[in-house]
Amino acid sequence: MDVENSQYFLSQQFAVHTQGARCVDVNNNVLISGSTDKTVKIYSFIDNKYEMISDVNFFDDYVYSVKVNLKGDGFFVGSKDTHIYVLDITGSPSTTLSGHTGPVCSFSQIDNDTLVSGSWDGTARIWDLREGKEVRKFEGHSHAVTVLGVMHLDLLVTGSQDKNLNFFRISTGEKIRTVKEAHTDIIRQIAFIEDVGFLSASNDELLKLWTFDGDLMQQLTGHTAFVFTCACLSFGKYVSGSDDQSIKIWNDSTNIQSILHPGTVWSVTVNNRNHDIITACSDGSVRVFTTDPSRKAPAIEIEDFEKNATVSNAKGPQGLPPDELAKLPDVSQLNQFQGKKEGELKIFKNGGVPEAYSWKQAEQRWEKIGEVLSTIPKKTYHGDEFFAAGDYDYIFDVEDDSGFTKSIPFNEGDNPMEAAEKYCAREGISRANIEQIRQFLMKNTKYHQNQGNQKKPQQNIYAQQQVQQQNKSSIYFPLNQFQYYEQKNLEGLKKKVLEFNEALKAENHPLHLVEKQVIYFNTMIDMLEKTNMYHTSRLNYNEMEVFTVKLINWPKQYMLPIFDLFRIFALHPQSDALFSGVDSGLHYFTVICGGLMSEENNDVTKNVILKILVNLFNQTSGRYGIYKHHKFIIECIQRLRDNQNANLQTTLATLMFNISAEYINNQNHSVDAVTAYVNEIIFLIQKEKNAENLLKYLIACGNFALKSANTAKPLIKIGLSFYQPQINDAKINECLNDLKSIL
Numbered sequence: 001m002d003v004e005n006s007q008y009f010l011s012q013q014f015a016v017h018t019q020g021a022r023c024v025d026v027n028n029n030v031l032i033s034g035s036t037d038k039t040v041k042i043y044s045f046i047d048n049k050y051e052m053i054s055d056v057n058f059f060d061d062y063v064y065s066v067k068v069n070l071k072g073d074g075f076f077v078g079s080k081d082t083h084i085y086v087l088d089i090t091g092s093p094s095t096t097l098s099g100h101t102g103p104v105c106s107f108s109q110i111d112n113d114t115l116v117s118g119s120w121d122g123t124a125r126i127w128d129l130r131e132g133k134e135v136r137k138f139e140g141h142s143h144a145v146t147v148l149g150v151m152h153l154d155l156l157v158t159g160s161q162d163k164n165l166n167f168f169r170i171s172t173g174e175k176i177r178t179v180k181e182a183h184t185d186i187i188r189q190i191a192f193i194e195d196v197g198f199l200s201a202s203n204d205e206l207l208k209l210w211t212f213d214g215d216l217m218q219q220l221t222g223h224t225a226f227v228f229t230c231a232c233l234s235f236g237k238y239v240s241g242s243d244d245q246s247i248k249i250w251n252d253s254t255n256i257q258s259i260l261h262p263g264t265v266w267s268v269t270v271n272n273r274n275h276d277i278i279t280a281c282s283d284g285s286v287r288v289f290t291t292d293p294s295r296k297a298p299a300i301e302i303e304d305f306e307k308n309a310t311v312s313n314a315k316g317p318q319g320l321p322p323d324e325l326a327k328l329p330d331v332s333q334l335n336q337f338q339g340k341k342e343g344e345l346k347i348f349k350n351g352g353v354p355e356a357y358s359w360k361q362a363e364q365r366w367e368k369i370g371e372v373l374s375t376i377p378k379k380t381y382h383g384d385e386f387f388a389a390g391d392y393d394y395i396f397d398v399e400d401d402s403g404f405t406k407s408i409p410f411n412e413g414d415n416p417m418e419a420a421e422k423y424c425a426r427e428g429i430s431r432a433n434i435e436q437i438r439q440f441l442m443k444n445t446k447y448h449q450n451q452g453n454q455k456k457p458q459q460n461i462y463a464q465q466q467v468q469q470q471n472k473s474s475i476y477f478p479l480n481q482f483q484y485y486e487q488k489n490l491e492g493l494k495k496k497v498l499e500f501n502e503a504l505k506a507e508n509h510p511l512h513l514v515e516k517q518v519i520y521f522n523t524m525i526d527m528l529e530k531t532n533m534y535h536t537s538r539l540n541y542n543e544m545e546v547f548t549v550k551l552i553n554w555p556k557q558y559m560l561p562i563f564d565l566f567r568i569f570a571l572h573p574q575s576d577a578l579f580s581g582v583d584s585g586l587h588y589f590t591v592i593c594g595g596l597m598s599e600e601n602n603d604v605t606k607n608v609i610l611k612i613l614v615n616l617f618n619q620t621s622g623r624y625g626i627y628k629h630h631k632f633i634i635e636c637i638q639r640l641r642d643n644q645n646a647n648l649q650t651t652l653a654t655l656m657f658n659i660s661a662e663y664i665n666n667q668n669h670s671v672d673a674v675t676a677y678v679n680e681i682i683f684l685i686q687k688e689k690n691a692e693n694l695l696k697y698l699i700a701c702g703n704f705a706l707k708s709a710n711t712a713k714p715l716i717k718i719g720l721s722f723y724q725p726q727i728n729d730a731k732i733n734e735c736l737n738d739l740k741s742i743l
Helices: 299-315 322-327 330-334 417-425 430-445 447-453 460-473 490-506 514-529 541-554 562-569 571-581 585-597 603-618 620-628 630-640 646-665 671-687 691-707 713-718 729-741
Strands: 007-014 021-027 030-035 040-046 048-056 064-069 074-079 084-088 093-097 104-110 113-118 126-127 134-139 145-150 155-160 165-171 175-179 187-193 195-204 206-210 216-221 227-234 237-242 246-251 254-260 264-272 276-281 284-291 344-352 354-362 366-369 379-381 390-392 394-397 405-410
Touching: 007 048, 007 299, 021 276, 030 064, 030 074, 030 276, 040 074, 040 165, 074 113, 084 460, 104 134, 113 155, 126 145, 126 155, 145 187, 145 691, 155 187, 195 227, 206 227, 227 264, 237 264, 237 354, 246 264, 246 276, 254 299, 284 541, 299 354, 330 671, 366 562, 390 671, 405 417, 405 430, 417 430, 490 514, 490 562, 514 541, 514 562, 541 562, 562 603, 571 620, 585 603, 603 620, 603 630, 603 646, 620 630, 620 646, 630 671, 691 729
Parallel strands: 021 064, 021 264, 064 104, 104 145, 187 227
Antiparallel strands: 007 284, 021 030, 030 040, 040 048, 064 074, 074 084, 084 093, 104 113, 113 126, 113 145, 126 134, 145 155, 155 165, 165 175, 187 195, 195 206, 206 216, 227 237, 237 246, 246 254, 264 276, 276 284, 344 354, 354 366, 379 390, 394 405
């Protein structure tokens, strides 16, 4: 099809993702999209249109990159959990490629048996797909790496946050050249341009065309925000997508068409069979644009899409600032403006509020669509120890220096200073960052418009509980702030591990640490000591292997300090990767639960192991792993509930409390799981004589009762109907009365 002078228009829309559509790819009329909703969708071009044929939802973390393989009979999926999943044409996983230590954000397949990947760990890697193994690693980048492999030139081109373009020999790994400061900001994507070279997209709002020798040929200027994505349409013709909520179509360096979207365009791809453009948008939709008039979407659908896009762009990320608002015509001037075509949109101000109007050609009048700055759609946040679970006006995703996305929830009327303080406290970063974060929140919300009508600042989690006690009929429930075991003696732990390693070495045991691995172990200890650097510190692949391959598999008699190391590591963000993936850390839960049920372990060891489970609630994947493997957890609780060790019983009470707190945020537990947990709590209440432990169990009952009226509430009501505490304690009596009142 000749696309040189053809205009693109909307053909199809798929509102299939519940969060932003982050990536999309097409090949041989097979299409795949991925999202931060932790799913991918597969589509096929059938009878002149795309149809979704599969919903793949086994992932445990965000999907950042997708690729249809060269044969068109399978897929590659890159996840925040650091893994590459190889899927067959139905979406079923056939294998997993492991090696990256950060989210996988970029793919380039150079032949049927070879894949190149880029990651937030600052590396590009080549994989042998026949063997499922890593062949070569390319280092020397800064954070997220985008890749392009060209087999016939034996060439790999990479770009990253260091703004440089790097050129390597695929066959040897040799770096050929570097173009320093190829862009003035992060390089987001590199796209192959046949017979020419490649196109690069950057946060500096530019696209640049390069030869494979690294010579700059053209610069494409027109976007007004970060350019995240680009692709080739035909010789001399390209398409790009941006945070300015548009795609732009280029003929050489001239922008010949722009198509607004209702949100950020994260990814674009081109179907080379029919030159369709497919986009992945932050509103959760995948859209197809075509030059074929027979496949044009109905006029009413196109009109609705254009209206939504226009209104969304008028809103912008923070609404119209006062100076832009002042430039708008007043609604009293409505009749002074003549529309030119049906559906034309125009913004007027009405009492300081921007309003969108659509032109009705037949009636020669403007029709109000709605307020541009109307209520912001709420977004749901899962909650953590500093920010309560619930709906928020904004959830800002921040890619920090550790290469992970961190969220800041914020409501109109909240105090930006307090939100910034909470964020710094949660991430363990310096308070010197507070002012920068406060300014960001003020700039990207309507705070500057609402200061005169501001709510009272939110208090910390403990103060919130006091306010709750004053203003709600329930004093103690719900309470969803997790408790952890954070104390550590890393020097003593290190000494004991090295002592045991010498014993294993003397036995010539295959799992003893060699000299280099001892250095890697010491690196892990040093990292865990520096709590204030948890947000950026990470172990590399070899350092992680010391823990995941060797230490965790030591003989049982040497495992006590290893379990304690696991407990401490569970509080570090990198531990989240252990429980990501298809099986949600099944191997580690087998080790943990096996240790708890082993008759060979004494109570001290079992108490340390139980504390690992408590601390797993600190990470998203850890919490999900406990949810997914609840049958193991329940079996462990049943084995331990009659244990007479006081310390172990205190840890068990803390675990049950954390399970109930997680249920406040995630009510997906099966009826069987809720029933089992509640029955165990009721059993433990009847025998508990420690006031602190008993209070935790009673609060756990309240949490379950509030969120599971049909399952937990009746069980608790019956189980506690004749209960009389064995402890005369004012708090216990108050909490018990409070619990009975909600039952």
